[in-house]
Amino acid sequence: MTKTANKTRRAQPRExxxxxxxxxxxxxxxxxxxxxxxxxxxxxxxxxxxxIANLHFxxxxxxxxxxxxxxxxxxxxxxxEILTSGDYPSTAARIEALLAFDFNQNVADKNKLAVWFAxxxxxxxxxxxxxxxxxxxxxxxxxxxxxxxxxxDEAGDKKADAGLLAAxxxxxxxxxxxxxxxxxxxxxxxxxxxxxxxxxxxxxxQHISLPPG
Amino acid sequence: MTKTANKTRRAQPRExxxxxxxxxxxxxxxxxxxxxxxxxxxxxxxxxxxxIANLHFxxxxxxxxxxxxxxxxxxxxxxxEILTSGDYPSTAARIEALLAFDFNQNVADKNKLAVWFAxxxxxxxxxxxxxxxxxxxxxxxxxxxxxxxxxxDEAGDKKADAGLLAAxxxxxxxxxxxxxxxxxxxxxxxxxxxxxxxxxxxxxxQHISLPPG
DNA sequence: CAGCGCTGAATGAACAGTCATTCAGTGGTT
DNA sequence: AACCACTGAATGACTGTTCATTCAGCGCTG
Numbered sequence: 235m236t237k238t239a240n241k242t243r244r245a246q247p248r249e250x251x252x253x254x255x256x257x258x259x260x261x262x263x264x265x266x267x268x269x270x271x272x273x274x275x276x277x278x279x280x281x282x283x284x285x286i287a288n289l290h291f292x293x294x295x296x297x298x299x300x301x302x303x304x305x306x307x308x309x310x311x312x313x314x315e316i317l318t319s320g321d322y323p324s325t326a327a328r329i330e331a332l333l334a335f336d337f338n339q340n341v342a343d344k345n346k347l348a349v350w351f352a353x354x355x356x357x358x359x360x361x362x363x364x365x366x367x368x369x370x371x372x373x374x375x376x377x378x379x380x381x382x383x384x385x386x387d388e389a390g391d392k393k394a395d396a397g398l399l400a401a402x403x404x405x406x407x408x409x410x411x412x413x414x415x416x417x418x419x420x421x422x423x424x425x426x427x428x429x430x431x432x433x434x435x436x437x438x439x440q441h442i443s444l445p446p447g
Numbered sequence: 448m449t450k451t452a453n454k455t456r457r458a459q460p461r462e463x464x465x466x467x468x469x470x471x472x473x474x475x476x477x478x479x480x481x482x483x484x485x486x487x488x489x490x491x492x493x494x495x496x497x498x499i500a501n502l503h504f505x506x507x508x509x510x511x512x513x514x515x516x517x518x519x520x521x522x523x524x525x526x527x528e529i530l531t532s533g534d535y536p537s538t539a540a541r542i543e544a545l546l547a548f549d550f551n552q553n554v555a556d557k558n559k560l561a562v563w564f565a566x567x568x569x570x571x572x573x574x575x576x577x578x579x580x581x582x583x584x585x586x587x588x589x590x591x592x593x594x595x596x597x598x599x600d601e602a603g604d605k606k607a608d609a610g611l612l613a614a615x616x617x618x619x620x621x622x623x624x625x626x627x628x629x630x631x632x633x634x635x636x637x638x639x640x641x642x643x644x645x646x647x648x649x650x651x652x653q654h655i656s657l658p659p660g
Numbered sequence: 661c662a663g664c665g666c667t668g669a670a671t672g673a674a675c676a677g678t679c680a681t682t683c684a685g686t687g688g689t690t
Numbered sequence: 691a692a693c694c695a696c697t698g699a700a701t702g703a704c705t706g707t708t709c710a711t712t713c714a715g716c717g718c719t720g
Contacts, residue, residue: 237657243685244699244700245699251699257624264572266572267573268568269481270572272674273675273676274668283700283701283702284677284701285678285679286701287679288676288698289700294675294676294677328719339510339668351571355565355569356480356482356568357629358477358480358628358629359478359480359561368629368630371630372633393657394649395641397638398638398641399643399645401623401639402623402642402645403623404622404624405623405626405634407622408621408625409618409619409621412618412621413617416580417584421618425611426614426618428608428611429615429618430615432608433615433619434563436607436649436650437646440449458665458666459665459666461665485710496666496710497668497669497711498666498667498668498712500664501711501712571719598706657704
């Protein structure tokens with residue numbers, strides 16, 4: 235009969251709780267680093283009790299894996315959309331869309347990038363992380379290679395190698411994200427985008443031009 | 448074999464022990480990830496007793512910081528040598544040297560890269576790591592910008608921006624290292640080098656040519 | 661044999677995971 | 691509509707474990 239008023243405890247469907255906990259995990263990783271994530275911090279961030287994370291995910295490890303998976307798949311889905319959609323009028327437009335996507339603040343959200351790089355830092359020694367990170371990357375690389383090959387063909391460029399260009403673009407985006415994340419003052423977001431654009435402009439001058447727009 | 452085996456434990460000067468422990472730490476980070484590093488593992492790897500790491504470094508945190516510092520400074524020293532030495536006959540030769548340096552297996556040793564990225568993954572939430580990683584990077588970026596500016600001037604290129612080119616090159620190298628480390632099968636070392644060369648060849652065609660050599 | 665570099669068992673703090681208990685919500689009964 | 695019985699989601703004190711750090715003593719070495 236006592237009023238437990240201020241904290242109404244309400245049952246929620248499994249999926250709602252899981253989502254809540256994953257979002258809290260993303261914030262915790264961004265704020266404290268992967269090694270600073272504890273079950274206590276995650277559940278406090280979510281405004282729930284200690285035990286609940288183990289109720290909905292079996293263990294801390296599984297919660298972390300689900301978090302990585304969510305971030306990875308979200309990115310891959312958006313990228314695949316651009317690379318396979320039939321809606322682009324030209325190769326140039328598709329490449330522009332890819333660039334805009336990679337430097338869209340909603341996609342490349344600071345917290346999610348922090349999650350991504352936190353896991354990559356540990357990936358070398360954790361095959362499970364490695365697998366999740368690599369899985370869709372291979373597929374993406376193939377598609378980007380095909381896209382750049384098309385552009386090179388259209389331009390009549392017989393010297394440049396599309397595979398190297400794709401590997402370079404992917405690595406460049408990773409590197410720009412990373413540098414921008416670690417020290418945003420040295421590499422502001424806008425400068426990162428312009429650096430990527432200049433890369434594409436010098437490799438594919440007939441498709442991408444220097445001044446944005 | 449004596450009682451404590453053929454590895455006779457002998458008193459060593461402070462610097463020798465510190466170096467030994469840092470090398471062991473590098474191996475442990477590469478093998479187990481930053482979160483998998485324990486004092487027990489480090490000292491076992493070094494063939495010494497548990498307490499010794501706290502004797503020569505005050506704490507685990509300080510041992511890790513010294514390790515990061517060593518790796519960072521080693522790289523910065525080599526790079527600075529190339530960027531400031533008077534020994535290069537041409538701008539092109541200096542750029543070639545920079546490229547060769549960045550993809551020299553001894554410099555970009557797998558274990559040291561693993562250390563570098565392990566710390567970067569945590570850097571966003573640890574100002575101390577961030578400072579160490581960024582410190583010399585700013586200086587390097589300035590020097591690389593100057594080098595590329597010189598090359599652009601020599602080529603009469605008035606469109607490309609040397610600052611963006613430098614930021615791009617630095618990010619590209621980071622990204623290629625990272626991708627190659629996480630999944631060497633998808634991005635073998637040689638392919639990474641060729642991707643970097645193609646980047647420079649397309650931005651500075653008069654200085655760097657496509658076929659290696 | 662004195663002093664110093666080193667050892668490793670001991671200590672306590674932090675943490676993941678468990679589980680007995682609580683209670684909001686639901687459906688059945690009158 | 692009011693009451694009650696029941697369910698299982700949610701809680702948080704508790705447990706066992708892992709790990710950094712300490713320190714009393716050991717054995718080289720000069």
